[in-house]
Amino acid sequence: MNIWKAFLFGTAVALLPATASFAAKTDLVLGIVLEPPHLDPTAGAAAAIDEIVYANIFEGLTRIGPKGDVLPALAESWTKSEDGKVYTFKLHKGVKFHDGTTFDADDVKFSLDRARGDTSTNAQKGLFAAIDTVESVDPLTVKVALKQPSGDFLYNMAWGDAVIVAPESADTNKDKPIGTGPFKLENWAKGSQIVIAKNPDYWGTPATLEKATFRIIPDPAAATAALLAGDVQAFPVFPSYETIAQFQADPRFKVVIGTTEGETVMGMNNKKPPFDNVKVRQAIAHAIDRKTVIDGTMFGFGTPIGSFFPPHHPAYLDLTAEAAYDPELAKKLLAEAGYADGFKTTLKLPPPTYARRGGEIIAAQLREIGIEAEIIPVEWAQWLDQVFKNKNYEMTIVSHTEPNDLNIFARDDYYFNYDSAPFKELIKQIDATSDGPKRIELYQQAQKLLAADEPAAFLFQLPKTGIWDAKIEGLWENGPIQANDLTAVKWAD
């Protein structure tokens, strides 16, 4: 009897700390697919950089919230001049960088001037194009004068590429990121994981998590296994669509299918025959059955699009009917373009599942109307070099995950090689318009123009397939910007 009592008591004691540590859990392991090349968001286009540092390590004057709205960050408030050309930002007091140096207006001036300077290596220099001068009025006030009014200015300042860095650490941020955020970099084991820890001296609401680990898991099968085994407790962008149903049926996990800014398109080289013929491009758009592509590639997760605009945006127009699946019409258009017997072409596919699987399905659908597309799988480095930089391609599939990126079709040297004066004019007008209804009207015109011109075949909006432990709260449901904002994340008791 005594032995039993002792045993039960022992068990109870052994269980106590276990339950206690459960309630107080303050660390989190997240899975990510791609390892960032470095950790300086002001010097690289890779989404993987922002997925670690945005809102966690680095902050800008403004920031994007979970719903895609512009919120104050390092600037606690701002005023706009009558003519819309001068913004005056009031900065937060008592903000310190992770290395102990003080944040003030000079850092803002330094960061913005550095980003738009001639020697800047910023991947999104266009964000700063509207800025004329940056002036530090006093340590807590910055005045930014624009060349012309810009409707996107506050939004642009919220991008990861526009974060504020310190002159002392700007050059070493790639390996030792020094920001003002609620987390600091603790350790980066290349090829394996990145650990960030809570910044005890944070100026704003401190994070609940003490530590967060980003574990790099490129293989979809391994991602499934890691989640099931509990090695990672959250996969904000889960790469294995086929196993999502399995997690949906499992009460231990929460599956959240949200929206992203990722328009997945099959880009065509608009200067290379036969893709210089709009009828050929329209024929291809009509030859693709988007529902089948989504079902076969994404296991049904994804929203078909008919133009280059995210369906959750207030200015979105559903133009999928413009490119409805109609092989007969596609054949007719091809014949009108002079390719009644079809033609041979190539389709270069980068590594993500949506491209590799989607490409196989689309190639099969194009075969139905006589187009033989040879599939050429390429790695990301090759894709960037051959397709994106040198435009040495005919067709390719990629998801454009930047927010507000309709203007890429107005860029002269972009990989689509699309050159449309009316579209460029529209984008110019949109840039200069900050008024709501007028802007929406212009956005819709631009969408219609793209849907008619089909510079690329618009396929579907990439979903944000988040899977995490059911006890985790505060992770973003949607992906209005490339980020894994951990500031509000905590374990439920």
Place this chain on the structure above:
Amino acid sequence: MSRKFESLIGNRSFLIGTIITLIVALMAGLSFLWTPYSVSALDIVAKLKPPSISHWLGTDHFGRDILSMIMVGSRASIFVAFVSVAIGAGIGVPLGLWAAARGGIVDEMLMRFNDLIFAFPALLSAVMITAIFGPGAVNAIIAIGIFNIPVFARVARGAALALWVREFVLAARAIGKGEGRITLDHILPNLANILIIQGTIQFSLGILAEAGLSYVGLGAQPPMPSWGRMLFEAQTMISLAPHMALFPGLAIMVTVLGLNLLGDGLRDFLDPKLRYMR
């Protein structure tokens, strides 16, 4: 002759190996004329169906019939393995014979060059070659073929060296035959057995290598079905549709097993000395 033939039939590994190899070859041949379903038409609605009457081995993630895919996929395997063995034997055997006939510096240089190729792990080097020249069935053939060269060169040289000191070669020399003549008339015919055996082994290794390259995405490209890529695609679906991995895996295993049994049986038959040594 009939006794020989009987002993051949009586050799169980030869018999089983031949039957399996024939079935695979027939399946590949039949796939040119007929498959249960088309492998290029996708039917997403029917994806991931388990084996049934209409789809004996089930369907894959694009709704394609796995039996048809395996039938057509055998072409890629056999084609790649066959041509790479032909390349290896076609270049390796003459090199080996030349080295054996000449000896001295020629022998030394050829064999050291062979050692150089041999020193690299074959599959790793094949990955390197396809990574440089781009993925695809042709590059896979070249990659695997190159690494078959030293294998055949060594076997040919080793066996030829042993023949060069035999009496009948001495006799041929005595009547004034040149090195080339002797090699063609006396050495090569006596090497045929051992080369056929080596060819069978390399053939099965070629099938494995092709599957390996396709698995990492460097072999035959879609829409051409290939066993290795079928396995790769099955990987993430293993909990949903285990049949997608099971059947191509079995196809690779059974084919390689069949070829190995055939090679074993042939060796017993063609090289009686080895049989008695066992």
